[in-house]
Every structure is written in structure tokens, then in C-alpha cells.
Amino acid sequence: MHVEPPATIAIIGAGPIGLEVALYARYLGYKVTIFERGGSPAANVREWGHVRLFTPFGMNASPLGVAALEAQDPEFQSPSAQEVLTGNELCDSYLDLLAASDLLIDSIRLDTRVISIGRPNYRKGQGTGKPERAEHGFRLLVENRAGNDGEHNEEFFAADIVIDCSGTFGNACAIGQGGVLAKGERQTRERIEFGLPDLLGAQRQQYAGKHTLVIGAGYSAATNVTLLADLAEGDPSTQVTWLTLASNQELPISRIPDDTLIKRDSLAQQANHFASSPGPVTWKTTAGITAVTYREQSSDFEIQLAEEEPPIIVDNIIANVGCQPDSSFFRELQVHQCYSSEGPMKLASALLSDKSESDDSTDCLTQVSHGGESLLTSEPNFYILGAKSYGRGSNFLLRTGLEQIRDLFTLIRGREDLDLYATMPAIRT
Structure with a gap:
């Protein structure tokens, strides 16, 4: 007007x-x-x-x-x-x-x-x-x-x-299956990282030598996965589980044909390489997360997936879920x-x-x-x-x-x- x-x-x-x-x-x-x-x-x-x-x-x-x-x-x-x-x-x-x-x-x-x-x-x-x-x-x-x-x-x-x-x-979506809050998520969200932490700098100590769960199939998740893999070069005890929604894709990040943004395409290639090669990164697809619990005594998280299988135990969660x-x-x-x-x-x-x-x-x-x-x-x-x-x-x-x-x-x-x-x-x- x-x-x-x-x-x-x-x-x-x-x-x-x-x-x-x-x-x-x-x-x-x-x-x-x-x-x-x-x-x-x-x-x-x-x-x-x-x-x-x-x-x-x-x-x-x-x-x-x-x-x-x-x-x-x-x-x-x-x-x-x-x-x-x-x-x-x-x-x-x-x-x-x-x-x-x-x-x-x-x-x-x-x-x-x-x-x-x-x-x-x-x-x-x-x-x-x-x-x-x-x-x-x-x-x-x-x-x-x-x-x-x-x-x-x-x-x-x-x-x-x-x-x-x-x-x-700062207004992150839920990590639970179908975008619904997982059981226990409300109580643990303040302990979950939803952004891009400074993994090689100020927050290195929190992630080096620890097992981190990264959730997401976008470029933010790919950035965190590649930085954690770099962190593992200096501390081989660093582990990464990369969780994406179940799909028919052979790799977690779909590259854009003839991508003119060279750094974006390079990131996709790096992340896919870490996901498909032996090393600190384990890529896993899932139908979703149903429950998350922070265990005070052991200072770690227990993650239950929609699939009938044992829960995942990790030290940190980075959720790049949009x-x-x-x-x-x-x-x-x-x-x-x-x-x-x-x-x-x-x-x-x-x-x-x-x-x-x-x-x-x-x-x-x-x-x-x-x-x-x-x-x-x-x-x-x-x-x-x-x-x-x-x-x-x-x-x-x-x-x-x-x-x-x-x-x-x-x-x-x-x-x-x-x-x-x-x-x-x-x-x-």
C-alpha cells in the first residue's frame, strides 16, 4: 500500500x-x-x-x-x-x-x-x-x-x-518422527545443539573424543559432519553417527548438477565421502526418532528410533532439522x-x-x-x-x-x- x-x-x-x-x-x-x-x-x-x-x-x-x-x-x-x-x-x-x-x-x-x-x-x-x-x-x-x-x-x-x-x-523444528516432539524432547531440548557449533575452535573440547549424533540431511548437517571428521583426525576416539530419514538415496546429500557454487558442491562431496567410507562417521537412515533421554548419571543421551532395535547412546546431539x-x-x-x-x-x-x-x-x-x-x-x-x-x-x-x-x-x-x-x-x- x-x-x-x-x-x-x-x-x-x-x-x-x-x-x-x-x-x-x-x-x-x-x-x-x-x-x-x-x-x-x-x-x-x-x-x-x-x-x-x-x-x-x-x-x-x-x-x-x-x-x-x-x-x-x-x-x-x-x-x-x-x-x-x-x-x-x-x-x-x-x-x-x-x-x-x-x-x-x-x-x-x-x-x-x-x-x-x-x-x-x-x-x-x-x-x-x-x-x-x-x-x-x-x-x-x-x-x-x-x-x-x-x-x-x-x-x-x-x-x-x-x-x-x-x-x-533459533526456532528449530522437533527432532521426533514426523516433526512431532519425541518423548522426552521437551525436557532435553536445552541440551541439544540445533545450529553450527564451533567444532574446531571454541567448542572443540566438548566434541573431541566423544560420540556425537548429527541429525539432518541438509548442508548444515553436512558441515557439522565434515568438521567432526576433521576433529577425529586429531583425536581418533571421536565418533559420529549421522542420522537421516529413510530414503532410496545411495548417499545422504544430493549434489546439484553443474553446481556453480564450488564450496557447496565440495561440501556435499566431502560429506558423502565420510558417510560411505570406513572411518569415524557412521551413516544411518531411520524412519524417525521416538524418544530421547538425557542420563544425568552418565552425562549422555539415549536415543530410541522408530525401528525395533537397541537405542543409540551418544555424548552429544546436533540436530539440523530445519x-x-x-x-x-x-x-x-x-x-x-x-x-x-x-x-x-x-x-x-x-x-x-x-x-x-x-x-x-x-x-x-x-x-x-x-x-x-x-x-x-x-x-x-x-x-x-x-x-x-x-x-x-x-x-x-x-x-x-x-x-x-x-x-x-x-x-x-x-x-x-x-x-x-x-x-x-x-x-x-
């Missing part, structure tokens, strides 16, 4: 897409506030900062962002468009600098979580489909963790537009979500259509923005961008998020030809 500046935009999440959205909005003259629940910008990226991305810098940054940093510091030199960075390097050389720039530094509120969003004059079931609902702004209840004493302060914030860029990282969007804070808004992915319905429909037409739809490089209309939700002036816009889908690409930003502001600003990225010099090669 067309909204003129200097309207107020609330952005949820100061990750790569949230920062880029805020920058684009500031250039156009909008008032911007970014709410970040972490203690630093791009806090989720730092969680896996030791891992190297598959994609080069030119696909993860915008020419607008680079131009803003060059304008602020004439000596600033961005990474080259072809350079492949780790998550920490991306933060150090770009994202943190963007957050600290004059355009954004006063707009970011760290350690602040959005609790609830609604409209002051309309409950969820009121004004359905009526234009009057769009004429009223949003009211956000936010909670700030003030100081070191853990005190939580709540306050209200008013906005004309809300853009949710909070992602899905993530899901958190919609709890916008429950009072009229947001139509996909019954399959939990993403916003219009975009989800376009993505599902892609899947039906292309066998390569799982490759993130084939993903494109589907235009501004696909970003509209059933709640006027409320938008979901970035990884969260794909719901439970895992093939989102930062490049696609930048395209979403461009397309969204053609709608918000009411100009089909608006493209700030096209007016900026290309990122250096």
Missing part, C-alpha cells in the same frame, strides 16, 4: 536483511526503528560466524550499502564481489559497519524484543477486508533488557508500516499463512508453483523475487521479508532478500520504476 515519507517504519530484526531494509527506507526519507532482540547487530550471523558462506560477497551485500559506507569513510574498501567470507568476516567488514553508520546507528534498539503487534482500534476479527483497517497504524509492545541486572522494561511503539525481518534461526517461523507476536494481525510452509500466503503460493515447474527449485541460486505483489499480506502495511518469508523453506538467498527490498519499496513508495540499487556503482570486482 502506498505510504508517503516521512511515515514511521518498524523493522523487526537487525540481521543482514533488516539492516538493508532500514538503509533503503532511510534513503527514501522514512523514519525507521529497528528492534533487535540480540545484544549486537546480526547477532544470529555471529552464532555461526566461524562458517564460510557458499556465496560471494557480491551476492550478500547491496551497492547501496557499500556506497553508504564509502560516503561515510573515504578510506573504506569493501571486500571484492567475488570474495567468499565467513559469517564473522561478513559482520566485521560490512554488517557491523553498516549498523554503526550515521544513517542507522540511532535507529537500532538492541536487546529489545517485540512481544505483540496489533492495531489500537481493531482486534484480529474486526474490519476484515475493509479499507478502514488500513487507515489505522500499528501498536507494538516491546521489551528491553535494561542493564546487567536483568530488569525488563516494556513500552509501546507506534508505526505506520511493520516489516518483519526476524528470520527463523527451522520454523515464529508468528506468535503478530497473532492479533490478519496474516494469511501457508498451511504447508507457514510463510505469507501470496509468496508461498508463488514458491510452491516454482517447485511444481522446476526440478531445480531446491537450489537457492534458482530463487528470485516474485515481485512486489507477492510480498503483500492480508494485513495492510505488514510485510515479511528475508528467510522468514520462505517459512520453513531452507533455500532462501540473501541476494533474493535484496531483490525483495527493491520490489517492496516500489509498492510502499508508489513508483514502479524505483530502484536505488541501479543508481549506485557496482560492488568492486
